[in-house]
Amino acid sequence: MNLPNKLTLLRIILIPVFMVVLYWGFPGATWVALAIFIIASLTDMLDGKIARKYNLVTDFGKFADPLADKMLVTAAMLWFVEIGQMPAWMLLIVICREFAVSGLRMIASDKGRVIAAGWSGKVKTAATMVCVVLMFLPIPPVVNTLCVWVITLTTLYSGVEYFVKNKDVIASA
Numbered sequence: 001m002n003l004p005n006k007l008t009l010l011r012i013i014l015i016p017v018f019m020v021v022l023y024w025g026f027p028g029a030t031w032v033a034l035a036i037f038i039i040a041s042l043t044d045m046l047d048g049k050i051a052r053k054y055n056l057v058t059d060f061g062k063f064a065d066p067l068a069d070k071m072l073v074t075a076a077m078l079w080f081v082e083i084g085q086m087p088a089w090m091l092l093i094v095i096c097r098e099f100a101v102s103g104l105r106m107i108a109s110d111k112g113r114v115i116a117a118g119w120s121g122k123v124k125t126a127a128t129m130v131c132v133v134l135m136f137l138p139i140p141p142v143v144n145t146l147c148v149w150v151i152t153l154t155t156l157y158s159g160v161e162y163f164v165k166n167k168d169v170i171a172s173a
Contacts, residue, residue: 002056004065007047011068014040015075022079034136040072041129069125070098076132077151085135085144090152094128097159104162108169115166120158127154 001009018036021029047065051057077094080086101121108115117125131147139147163170 001060002051002058004047004051004056005058005061007043007050008061008064008068011040011043011047011072012064014043015068015071018072019075019079030136034133037072037076037136038133041133044069044072073128073132074098076135080132080135080148086148090148093152094155097155101159101162104166104169107173108166111169111172113169115162115169118158118161118165120154120161124154124158127151 014036018033018040021033021036044065047061051061074091074095077086077091081088081091105115128151131151135144135147
């Protein structure tokens with residue numbers, strides 16, 4: 001197993017640790033959870049750079065890396081729903097978009113086509129990671145609300161863009 005895949009596995013292992021820390025609720029747990037989230041997020045950036053630079057891209061990495069990202073972000077947003085920082089319907093939009101885009105990619109894959117991450121998807125991921133970090137900080141409620149809307153709107157926009165740009169995949173399914 002190469003280094004990028006080990007970093008992806010580390011990210012996956014950190015997700016339950018992140019959640020246990022949040023639920024344990026000891027003094028400073030939020031700060032520890034935030035540090036874990038940031039470290040896990042940085043492994044995402046690092047594993048991709050290493051994999052591309054040293055030609056270490058694997059089928060496992062292609063599958064596990066985006067899955068680990070979705071799991072990490074979903075875990076954080078589930079926490080925010082539980083503590084009342086994010087409405088459940090907004091998280092549902094995020095989850096449905098992820099399922100829909102994954103389904104679109106599977107259909108395209110069956111046809112021998114790869115749908116790479118688009119610009120709006122990368123913006124969505126970056127905006128979501130930044131907003132999740134901010135939402136763990138003691139920020140004014142208006143900033144939290146802004147973060148939730150940024151996550152939701154970038155998610156919707158990128159999801160719609162994937163389907164508009166690849167409508168031929170659906171049409172031929």
